[in-house]
Amino acid sequence: MAGTTVSFIADPKLAARIKEIARSDGVTQSQAAARASALGAMLSPAARRTLRFVVEEGGEEAQRQLEVALAKAIAQVGNSVLERRLLARDRGAGAAGDGGGEEDDTRRAVAAVAEYRRAIAAIPSEPVSDVETASPGGGAD
Amino acid sequence: MVLRLALDVNVWVNHYLSLSKWRERSAARDLVHIAFNGHCRLGPVQLIISHAMLDTLQEVLVRLEMPERFAEAARDAVEASATLGILGDAPYAVLGGGVQPFLDPEDRAVFDMAVAGGAHLLVTNNMADFTPGPRSDVDAEVMRRDPEGQPDTLLFKHPGSRDGLIIGSVFAARSWLHDGEPPPPGVIDQFLPRDFRDANEQPRRPP
Numbered sequence: 001m002a003g004t005t006v007s008f009i010a011d012p013k014l015a016a017r018i019k020e021i022a023r024s025d026g027v028t029q030s031q032a033a034a035r036a037s038a039l040g041a042m043l044s045p046a047a048r049r050t051l052r053f054v055v056e057e058g059g060e061e062a063q064r065q066l067e068v069a070l071a072k073a074i075a076q077v078g079n080s081v082l083e084r085r086l087l088a089r090d091r092g093a094g095a096a097g098d099g100g101g102e103e104d105d106t107r108r109a110v111a112a113v114a115e116y117r118r119a120i121a122a123i124p125s126e127p128v129s130d131v132e133t134a135s136p137g138g139g140a141d
Numbered sequence: 142m143v144l145r146l147a148l149d150v151n152v153w154v155n156h157y158l159s160l161s162k163w164r165e166r167s168a169a170r171d172l173v174h175i176a177f178n179g180h181c182r183l184g185p186v187q188l189i190i191s192h193a194m195l196d197t198l199q200e201v202l203v204r205l206e207m208p209e210r211f212a213e214a215a216r217d218a219v220e221a222s223a224t225l226g227i228l229g230d231a232p233y234a235v236l237g238g239g240v241q242p243f244l245d246p247e248d249r250a251v252f253d254m255a256v257a258g259g260a261h262l263l264v265t266n267n268m269a270d271f272t273p274g275p276r277s278d279v280d281a282e283v284m285r286r287d288p289e290g291q292p293d294t295l296l297f298k299h300p301g302s303r304d305g306l307i308i309g310s311v312f313a314a315r316s317w318l319h320d321g322e323p324p325p326p327g328v329i330d331q332f333l334p335r336d337f338r339d340a341n342e343q344p345r346r347p348p
Contacts, residue, residue: 071224072222075177075219076177076178076222079173079177079222082157082211082215083160089208102159102164102168109169112154113154117197117247
């Protein structure tokens with residue numbers, strides 16, 4: 001990843017969490033730390049000070065409240081970014097606007113899901129007897 | 142009291158599909174926004190969804206030629222919204238189930254998820270698959286029909302819920318949750334303001 005190297009001393013709990021995020025997201029610890037700090041860096045000075053206060057004084061309950069509020073806000077903004085991108089993409093490409101009313105969209109949505117189900121159902125499943133299973137002593141039989 | 146709302150996969154797909162047709166207003170979009178905002182005209186809302194539905198959503202969007210990055214973003218946003226909704230309900234993985242007689246196994250899975258998640262309202266674009274008839278033998282009562290005579294509101298009573306599970310079309314659900322229109326008597330009554338409830342309890346004149 002292009003960028004400038006920044007080192008800092010982190011609280012052991014935070015460092016452990018960064019390690020965990022790096023593992024689950026499949027990125028380096030440095031990338032995980034950079035992404036996480038991007039959110040804090042967006043905040044105004046007053047909001048940063050309040051955040052610091054919450055982290056230092058709020059305890060787990062306050063941090064949980066903050067987590068819920070942030071996740072909800074991110075989900076909402078994520079959806080609105082996606083909506084804007086979809087509208088812009090299709091206008092730009094000159095595609096998709098094939099007329100029809102709202103009822104046509106509902107029918108097409110139902111048909112698309114049904115078609116996907118049929119495609120999944122058509123995939124042959126492996127017979128259970130051919131699936132390797134772990135033996136009690138470890139490893140596969 | 143929090144309204145536990147389940148949106149069938151076809152409602153989510155409908156929302157993103159409408160956008161790709163430049164339709165900035167749709168019933169599906171209004172309901173999706175209610176799920177993301179965590180509140181509607183009747184009060185707070187908790188989204189109920191399953192991992193299987195999230196997988197289906199992502200795959201169907203890709204099949205509809207949405208770039209994979211966008212399909213994944215849609216899935217992540219919906220999952221984040223449910224995981225840390227007002228009640229912090231994580232997406233469900235339903236074990237067992239399959240008791241209710243539906244022709245389509247996916248409808249059964251959606252229905253089982255709604256029951257297991259304690260949903261008050263399940264919204265779908267596919268009322269025909271839930272209405273007692275050739276595609277479903279579920280013991281649901283038709284509470285209302287739309288102007289074309291098709292059921293748009295069903296009530297399924299089960300021991301896990303005092304008020305039962307309401308299954309509604311997107312247009313019916315939008316009218317109650319977004320537009321503030323009163324639902325038929327006996328439908329999500331517990332969420333209605335007192336004056337609405339009182340009006341619903343008045344004896345109705347025969348048609």
